Amino acid sequence: MRVIDLRSDTVTKPTPAMRAAMAAAEVGDDVFGDDPTVNLLEARAAEVLGKEAALFLPSGTMANLVALLSHTNPGDEVILGDQSHVFQYEVGGVARVAGLVTRTLANRPDGTLDPADLRAAIRPETVHSPGSRLLCLENTHNRCGGAVLPLAAVEELADIAHGRGVVVHLDGARIFNAAVALGVPAAALAAPCDSVSFCFSKGLGAPVGSVLCGSRGFIARARRFRKLLGGGMRQAGVLAAAALYALEHHRDRLTEDHENARRLAEGLGTLGPFRPVAPQTNIVVVEVADGRVDDWLEAFAAEGVLAVAFGPGRFRMVTHLDVGRADIHEALARITRLVGARQR
Numbered sequence: 001m002r003v004i005d006l007r008s009d010t011v012t013k014p015t016p017a018m019r020a021a022m023a024a025a026e027v028g029d030d031v032f033g034d035d036p037t038v039n040l041l042e043a044r045a046a047e048v049l050g051k052e053a054a055l056f057l058p059s060g061t062m063a064n065l066v067a068l069l070s071h072t073n074p075g076d077e078v079i080l081g082d083q084s085h086v087f088q089y090e091v092g093g094v095a096r097v098a099g100l101v102t103r104t105l106a107n108r109p110d111g112t113l114d115p116a117d118l119r120a121a122i123r124p125e126t127v128h129s130p131g132s133r134l135l136c137l138e139n140t141h142n143r144c145g146g147a148v149l150p151l152a153a154v155e156e157l158a159d160i161a162h163g164r165g166v167v168v169h170l171d172g173a174r175i176f177n178a179a180v181a182l183g184v185p186a187a188a189l190a191a192p193c194d195s196v197s198f199c200f201s202k203g204l205g206a207p208v209g210s211v212l213c214g215s216r217g218f219i220a221r222a223r224r225f226r227k228l229l230g231g232g233m234r235q236a237g238v239l240a241a242a243a244l245y246a247l248e249h250h251r252d253r254l255t256e257d258h259e260n261a262r263r264l265a266e267g268l269g270t271l272g273p274f275r276p277v278a279p280q281t282n283i284v285v286v287e288v289a290d291g292r293v294d295d296w297l298e299a300f301a302a303e304g305v306l307a308v309a310f311g312p313g314r315f316r317m318v319t320h321l322d323v324g325r326a327d328i329h330e331a332l333a334r335i336t337r338l339v340g341a342r343q344r
């Protein structure tokens with residue numbers, strides 16, 4: 001039985017063409033700045049995101065942590081959404097490693113923050129209080145079901161922050177999903193933000209790697225923090241070649257993932273136990289109206305369909321390069337059979 005793995009878009013395997021690019025990569029010692037393929041990737045990523053410079057990192061988590069470290073001093077305050085990946089899923093590195101005070105604001109269902117909440121939250125450094133130094137946004141927003149933050153919302157929040165001396169980092173792990181969904185260049189979504197990270201290892205389909213983009217001075221600081229965290233890699237061009245291949249060849253096809261997510265949600269919505277949230281991109285969040293999430297996930301897995309629990313009473317399915325339209329039909333057919341058998 002073919003396993004249809006919808007746990008995340010991180011599960012993709014490199015394609016033959018991507019492996020060929022990896023095998024042919026020119027490499028050098030990247031800590032010495034000598035890896036031509038990493039240098040090319042960083043230049044290209046900075047160009048695509050409209051920033052001065054970029055830094056290749058092993059993961060999205062490290063890219064965000066390096067951004068937090070590079071923008072702040074220990075004891076500063078970072079303002080971020082209560083559903084953000086940095087706050088929910090990065091093992092508290094924001095406090096434990098970066099030494100920051102976290103001020104969470106409620107994410108609205110569309111992944112944005114309320115501008116009034118942001119205005120009220122920003123505080124200056126005084127003899128008593130830590131100063132708000134950094135605002136973190138996320139686009140697309142994972143916990144909000146792959147929601148796309150509209151450009152106007154990002155601009156408004158960034159303007160408020162900048163007006164009060166607060167810098168802005170965008171966790172753009174899936175920024176190209178947002179760009180494709182809105183039909184705008186990723187650089188336009190990054191423009192209001194001082195720094196932006198994005199992942200090659202999600203929708204773009206590379207095996208490893210993320211990049212952090214920003215001003216030259218910021219990236220010079222970030223390079224030291226990457227080394228501090230043990231993220232300075234040596235002949236990393238083998239990985240950068242896969243990332244470069246993904247960046248050049250796998251951006252436009254993200255629309256297919258979005259269509260497949262829509263098909264998946266529509267199909268699941270016809271089945272009694274499930275209430276899918278209409279997806280905007282490649283993430284389908286499903287509320288379970290009948291039965292326990294873990295029981296359903298176990299039953300799906302027994303039929304070769306993998307998904308993950310995603311908060312109380314919810315599971316998540318993510319479409320990606322390694323699941324085609326036929327796989328979505330097949331997954332729906334297997335789940336439909338399961339639901340039928342349970343109702344009998």
Ligand code: TLP
Pocket residue numbers: 007008009010058059060061062064085086089138140141142171173174199201210
């Ligand atoms: N997200 C993973 C899990 O950690 C939940 C997933 O399967 O979606 N920012 C965002 C918005 C992310 O969704 C992720 C990964 C990261 C950062 C971290 O990237 P990695 O996994 O490369 O450290």
